[in-house]
Amino acid sequence: MLPGTLVSEKTGYHHGDLRAHLVAAVRELVEEKGFDGFSIAEACRRAGVSSAAPYKHFKDKQEILVAVAVDGLFRLGDRMEAEAAKVADDGLARVTAMGRAYVGFARDEPGVFRLTFGQVDTEDKREMMRAVGCDTFGILQRAVADCLATTQDDPVCQFRSYMLWSFVHGHASLSMDGKAEISEAPLEEDRLLAEISRRVLLG
Amino acid sequence: MLPGTLVSEKTGYHHGDLRAHLVAAVRELVEEKGFDGFSIAEACRRAGVSSAAPYKHFKDKQEILVAVAVDGLFRLGDRMEAEAAKVADDGLARVTAMGRAYVGFARDEPGVFRLTFGQVDTEDKREMMRAVGCDTFGILQRAVADCLATTQDDPVCQFRSYMLWSFVHGHASLSMDGKAEISEAPLEEDRLLAEISRRVLLG
DNA sequence: CTTTCAAAGTTAGCGCCTCTAACATATGTT
């Protein structure tokens, strides 16, 4: 079965697709209770299995969280591409749209966002997150290369892509839980994102 | 006694200054094990008291973490001011120096940094963090106002201060655990920070 | 100097959590 298709109901003893259901349950719980403060046990109750079941699919709690984080990273990438596809064929506008998608994701799923960009303990999982993160960052890099009329491996493109990423990631993190309101400036988000893109890409 | 002076040894039954010792122990543990994955119980062992002792000083675990976060925010502010004081009387250079201090703090104390800018559950504690965060952000705002030859309450100053904060916060977060290396560009940090200040303040 | 009392420790223990071991049941291959 394709991963991520939550179709099968529990067929008596076996669950059907516990792995995906668990990831979904944990995702919900991470949003509801924060990514500390939730428990695997509760996700099990929600998925209708015993609290030992997850360990047939995951080594430990950390591995489940990584699965949720990877899933989140993919959805973030999809959202960026979708938002960029909506706007006209203008490089700058597309980059701005990606920023909007990024911030929107952080605001819609703060728990997953924090998980995705939080720490990972073990080395192999860090490597996995790095690989998937690389793909997602590549989406932005392509748009920037397009905008600057250069290639993705151009150091200038990479430098500016990273600047954009920093900017948007920072704003997303700060605005997520109201820290942006420390600055009393009335923050029109669209203006901010457009300004950011302009200053980085055309400066 | 001044807060933060960890002098008194345990005098038989009473500890002397358990509150400060606990905060220090938790700070260490948050660095060692991450801010999930550590336990109050372990901090107690390290401070040489029973696992029930903390609850004479703090309502719950969350309140201890807030204390560590607030402490971290103060130290971040101090570090920013110290780094800025080192450089010549040039507004732009000072802002850059503050960025360097911010990123340095994140790299030296990633656990505390994540804690400080992570979520807080209860409303009153969120309010406390907001107040202290406001003070710290004010340090940057003053430097920016100086640089733009305007006042702190000027909307332009606030807008640009926030842009700087986003930028630096984003870079700090991403570089902390190697996510910056996703971009393969050789990142000379000083150049990056200088570029950021320039683009935001002079753009 | 004694008495008293609040502050700040202690032990005991409940309920919940993570994770393991041993056992049970379904599925699919030969």
Next chain:
DNA sequence: AACATATGTTAGAGGCGCTAACTTTGAAAG
């Protein structure tokens, strides 16, 4: 049909957060 494997189960060890009830201590009040 028989077996192997994957994926469930229950039982339970060990750890943690937090509370209740008790104890020690230092210091203020008489």
